[in-house]
Each structure stands twice: as C-alpha cells, then as structure tokens.
Amino acid sequence: MKLNTRPLHRRFGVEILDIDLRALNDAEFEAINALWIEHPVILIRNQLLDEREQIHFSKQFGEINIHVRTDIRSRSNPEVVLVSNLRLESGQHIGALASGEAKWHTDSCYKPKPDTGSILYAIEVPEDGGKTAWANTQLAYEALSEDMKTKVNGLRGEFAYQIYSVDITEEPDVHKIRDLTPDVVHPMVLTQPGTNRRSLYLDPLQTYGIEDMPPAESRALLDNLVAHITAPAFVFQHKWQRGDIVLWDNCRVLHQREPFDPDTPRLMKRTTVFLPPDQYPVPFQP
Numbered sequence: 001m002k003l004n005t006r007p008l009h010r011r012f013g014v015e016i017l018d019i020d021l022r023a024l025n026d027a028e029f030e031a032i033n034a035l036w037i038e039h040p041v042i043l044i045r046n047q048l049l050d051e052r053e054q055i056h057f058s059k060q061f062g063e064i065n066i067h068v069r070t071d072i073r074s075r076s077n078p079e080v081v082l083v084s085n086l087r088l089e090s091g092q093h094i095g096a097l098a099s100g101e102a103k104w105h106t107d108s109c110y111k112p113k114p115d116t117g118s119i120l121y122a123i124e125v126p127e128d129g130g131k132t133a134w135a136n137t138q139l140a141y142e143a144l145s146e147d148m149k150t151k152v153n154g155l156r157g158e159f160a161y162q163i164y165s166v167d168i169t170e171e172p173d174v175h176k177i178r179d180l181t182p183d184v185v186h187p188m189v190l191t192q193p194g195t196n197r198r199s200l201y202l203d204p205l206q207t208y209g210i211e212d213m214p215p216a217e218s219r220a221l222l223d224n225l226v227a228h229i230t231a232p233a234f235v236f237q238h239k240w241q242r243g244d245i246v247l248w249d250n251c252r253v254l255h256q257r258e259p260f261d262p263d264t265p266r267l268m269k270r271t272t273v274f275l276p277p278d279q280y281p282v283p284f285q286p
C-alpha cells in the first residue's frame with residue numbers, strides 16, 4: 001500500500017501524513033517499514049500515544065531494548081527512556097539530556113550489539129530552541145573520494161560509553177554504566193542488505209580511536225569524517241511540535257540537539273529497537 005508522504009529534506013527523510021499509530025493495520029505497518037528501509041529518518045505528526053502504545057508500535061520493528069541506565073527510564077515502563085529537563089522533588093532530573101546541547105552522536109554504538117532504531121515521541125516542547133538535526137552518513141559515504149572509500153573500508157572504530165563526558169557529567173548512573181560496558185570495536189563502514197548502500201559508522205562523542213592506527217592519525221581521520229558528514233548538504237534539522245514522532249536509523253545518521261531555555265519544560269519519550277539485520281545495516285555479524 002502507498003502512504004501519503006512528503007519529503008523532509010531535498011535528499012533524504014520523509015514525513016508520513018494521515019496516519020494514526022494507535023490503529024495501524026498490517027499493510028500500513030509494512031508500508032512504514034518499507035519507508036524506513038529507504039529513508040533513515042521518518043517523521044509522523046499529530047500522534048497521541050501512551051507509553052504502552054509507543055512500546056507496541058516500536059516492537060513491530062524488532063526486539064525492544066531496555067536501557068542500561070535505570071535513572072532515565074520511565075518509572076512505569078522500563079522500555080521507555082525519558083529525555084527531559086523536568087526534575088523530581090529531590091531535584092534530580094527525571095530523564096536524560098536536560099536542556100543543554102547534545103553534540104553529534106549516534107545512539108547505543110558503545111554496545112557490542114547496538115539497538116540501532118530510535119523512536120522519539122514529543123510530549124512537551126519549547127517554542128524556541130531544542131531542534132534536533134540528523135546528518136546522513138550514507139550520503140556522506142557516497143560523496144567520499146574513491147581513495148577515501150578505499151581507506152575507510154575495512155577499518156574498525158573503537159567505542160566507549162560517553163568517553164569524553166564521563167568525567168564531567170553530573171548524571172549519577174553514567175559512571176556505573178561506563179564500568180558496566182566494556183569498550184567495543186565496530187566496522188566504520190556498514191552495508192545495508194537489499195540496497196547494498198554503504199554508510200559511515202562512527203560517533204564523535206564515543207569513538208575514541210581506530211584499531212591498529214596511531215592515536216594522532218586516527219583522531220585526524222575521525223575529525224575529518226565528522227566534518228564531512230555534518231556538512232549542510234547532508235543535514236536535516238527539525239523543529240518539534242507536540243505529538244511528533246521521529247524514527248531514525250543510527251547506522252545511517254548522526255544526530256544532535258540544540259540547547260534551549262532550561263526553565264521551559266520539555267518532555268520526550270524514546271524507545272529503541274534492534275532493527276532486523278536482513279533489512280537494515282548493523283555493525284555486528286548477525
């Protein structure tokens with residue numbers, strides 16, 4: 001079946017129109033999945049979902065993940081992570097990220113088997129600031145010179161949980177998680193089954209090196225690739241409205257978030273899923 005859509009960006013991403021995620025039939029779900037296989041970012045507006053409905057929707061794409069950090073999960077449903085600057089009476093934030101800038105990164109790459117599908121639902125958003133941007137690492141790979149493609153294929157990146165912020169964060173569970181998640185290596189170029197399109201896989205906040213490469217050389221190459229990926233030609237920025245849900249594939253995009261006024265409430269709910277390796281690129285051997 002064909003859904004009503006319109007493009008988000010000249011080169012990637014699609015908005016799906018006229019659909020209610022609480023009452024999806026199989027054909028509609030299959031059509032959404034087909035669009036997600038084609039586009040790394042999908043927007044669906046005007047949704048009214050409770051946590052159970054978001055979980056049910058998410059689970060149709062693949063196994064759902066339970067985040068390793070207990071302090072940012074919904075108190076009712078551990079499958080849901082809260083992304084918010086709201087605080088408990090104790091003063092502790094109810095969720096992750098608060099109101100500061102979230103620099104370019106890709107979710108869950110610090111794990112041996114990342115849950116690569118992120119589904120983020122906006123409950124309350126500020127009028128100004130807090131926009132999220134996605135940079136397409138598939139288009140970025142395809143625009144590399146042939147020499148650079150040859151150079152990066154076969155390289156493996158070294159990843160560690162919040163490697164650059166663990167010593168300055170005030171979030172209580174971060175240190176525990178750093179200890180619980182050993183460093184991992186992943187291929188820096190991923191291939192999507194079916195299309196055979198390749199994408200770059202690295203995280204400016206969590207990739208600290210490249211296997212078998214001296215630190216200065218790997219740092220320079222990583223910085224070069226990040227500058228290339230985040231060039232305006234590959235970036236789509238989204239101004240959130242209440243009721244928006246965005247699906248993205250962490251193997252084909254990086255994302256970032258602008259800061260916003262800390263006194264303006266913002267509440268988002270995120271689920272993540274293990275996208276199936278026979279349809280989506282993944283950084284591990286299925």
Ligand SMILES: [Fe+2]
Pocket residue numbers: 105106107255
């Ligand atoms: Fe993120």
